[in-house]
Amino acid sequence: xxxxxxxxxxxxxxxxxxxxxxxxxxxxxxxxxxxxxxxxxxxxxxxxxxxxxxxxxxxxxxxxxxxxxxxxxxxxxxxxxxxxxxxxxxxxxxxxxxxxxxxxxxxxxxxxxxxxxxxxxxxxxxxx
Amino acid sequence: xxxxxxxxxxxxxxxxxxxxxxxxxxxxxxxxxxxxxxxxxxxxxxxxxxxxxxxxxxxxxxxxxxxxxxxxxxxxxxxxxxxxxxxxxxxxxxxxxxxxxxxxxxxxxxxxxxxxxxxxxxxxxxxxxxxxxxxxxxxxxxxxxxxxxxxxxxxxxxxxxxxxxxxxxxxxxxxxxxxxxxxxxxxxxxxxxxxxxxxxxxxxxxxxxxxxxxxxxxxxxxxxxxxxxxxxxxxxxxxxxxxxxxxxxxxxxxxxxxxxxxxxxxxxxxxxxxxxxxxxxxxxxxxxxxxxxxxxxxxxxxxxxxxxxxxxxxxxxxxxxxxxxxxxxx
Numbered sequence: 001x002x003x004x005x006x007x008x009x010x011x012x013x014x015x016x017x018x019x020x021x022x023x024x025x026x027x028x029x030x031x032x033x034x035x036x037x038x039x040x041x042x043x044x045x046x047x048x049x050x051x052x053x054x055x056x057x058x059x060x061x062x063x064x065x066x067x068x069x070x071x072x073x074x075x076x077x078x079x080x081x082x083x084x085x086x087x088x089x090x091x092x093x094x095x096x097x098x099x100x101x102x103x104x105x106x107x108x109x110x111x112x113x114x115x116x117x118x119x120x121x122x123x124x125x126x127x128x
Numbered sequence: 129x130x131x132x133x134x135x136x137x138x139x140x141x142x143x144x145x146x147x148x149x150x151x152x153x154x155x156x157x158x159x160x161x162x163x164x165x166x167x168x169x170x171x172x173x174x175x176x177x178x179x180x181x182x183x184x185x186x187x188x189x190x191x192x193x194x195x196x197x198x199x200x201x202x203x204x205x206x207x208x209x210x211x212x213x214x215x216x217x218x219x220x221x222x223x224x225x226x227x228x229x230x231x232x233x234x235x236x237x238x239x240x241x242x243x244x245x246x247x248x249x250x251x252x253x254x255x256x257x258x259x260x261x262x263x264x265x266x267x268x269x270x271x272x273x274x275x276x277x278x279x280x281x282x283x284x285x286x287x288x289x290x291x292x293x294x295x296x297x298x299x300x301x302x303x304x305x306x307x308x309x310x311x312x313x314x315x316x317x318x319x320x321x322x323x324x325x326x327x328x329x330x331x332x333x334x335x336x337x338x339x340x341x342x343x344x345x346x347x348x349x350x351x352x353x354x355x356x357x358x359x360x361x362x363x364x365x366x367x368x369x370x371x372x373x374x375x376x377x378x379x380x381x382x383x384x385x386x387x388x389x390x391x392x393x394x395x396x397x398x399x400x401x402x403x404x405x406x407x408x409x410x411x412x413x414x415x416x417x418x419x420x421x422x423x424x425x426x427x428x429x430x431x432x433x434x435x436x437x438x439x440x441x442x443x444x445x446x447x448x449x450x451x452x453x454x455x456x457x458x
Contacts, residue, residue, distance in 0.1 A: 007182040011175055020274035021368040030277040031369025034362055062297040109271035109272030110357045111284050115294055
């Protein structure tokens with residue numbers, strides 16, 4: 001092999017970079033971490049079913065924003081006929097008042113930084 | 129024909145993953161086994177090919193000279209386009225690897241108004257390639273948010289930069305739009321330009337369609353048919369910590385995405401995509417143009433058996449003396 005020193009250095013850099021997720025997870029020891037969220041409400045039913053909310057709540061909130069801000073429509077009728085006030089802080093955060101234990105846990109787990117709080121005031125949480 | 133065959137090949141891959149992870153319930157195979165096979169073949173294949181290249185001798189000193197060579201002191205030399213030192217070579221390689229300088233120098237020849245030959249610069253390929261490659265790199269780095277826990281600091285920073293304009297929710301990543309644009313350009317270039325269409329092979333289209341399918345499934349998952357990202361991260365985190373878990377309830381589209389990536393990784397070292405590693409080993413770029421200062425020894429040179437005049441004289445001294453021939457040594 002010609003230029004063995006350079007080639008082997010290059011290969012090592014390549015392999016370390018490409019397998020870095022493995023080493024980072026071993027170093028942090030959080031390979032099987034799973035965020036646990038706390039649901040701080042007595043209410044049994046959200047405005048839509050859980051599977052939809054888990055994957056697509058941002059669509060719903062975005063839709064609500066447009067309806068309220070642009071169309072001045074504030075009443076949301078859910079699939080089971082119940083009506084809700086389309087409000088992040090008054091409806092969503094009424095049940096899910098614990099932002100740091102509900103919103104943030106999953107969001108920071110998958111590296112999402114929603115810009116809700118660019119406009120909305122972050123609710124004060126009751127420290128338990 | 130090649131276009132349709134490669135399109136069908138990619139569609140078959142999609143179908144395999146769809147049926148396999150959806151109807152046949154083989155999530156473990158498509159979620160863990162295929163990716164690890166793909167990753168190992170990718171790493172092993174690249175290392176194999178690099179070592180194979182490194183074993184091949186470079187018989188001639190062949191850096192391409194794209195500027196004035198280093199010469200007399202009063203003559204200005206082109207340090208990056210015709211480097212004579214290692215530092216210059218590093219600079220040249222960086223420009224090549226990061227900014228595709230040789231594509232930037234691309235020219236186009238055209239016949240205009242009858243027999244009038246015109247040369248002009250052609251930057252579209254450079255622009256399309258730059259948009260595609262940089263977007264791909266940023267997208268791969270962005271995916272680290274699924275690969276590690278905690279997420280490295282620069283990943284979230286890069287994501288926020290990528291979603292700078294905050295269009296929609298989840299925010300539109302500019303690289304998602306750019307990579308689709310880049311790939312579309314790279315595809316239409318092969319279709320529209322007759323000479324390029326003539327030399328385009330099955331594999332050229334296959335790679336484009338495969339990457340495009342990966343991009344489209346990713347975009348679908350992010351913006352349209354959502355998947356539960358918490359479950360997705362559990363799977364990827366399990367994969368990247370030797371801790372395999374297959375959470376219930378991830379949609380088939382995720383497994384299609386993953387299977388296409390596995391296929392790309394598997395094919396990567398065997399395809400023209402190894403230019404990722406090969407660019408570092410191109411002797412036309414990575415050699416300093418110092419052939420007038422330093423002799424390049426051809427590694428193929430074998431020791432030639434020679435018979436010098438001194439040895440000849442030693443052998444025939446007596447006969448030469450007898451014949452009265454002049455000798456160098458008495």
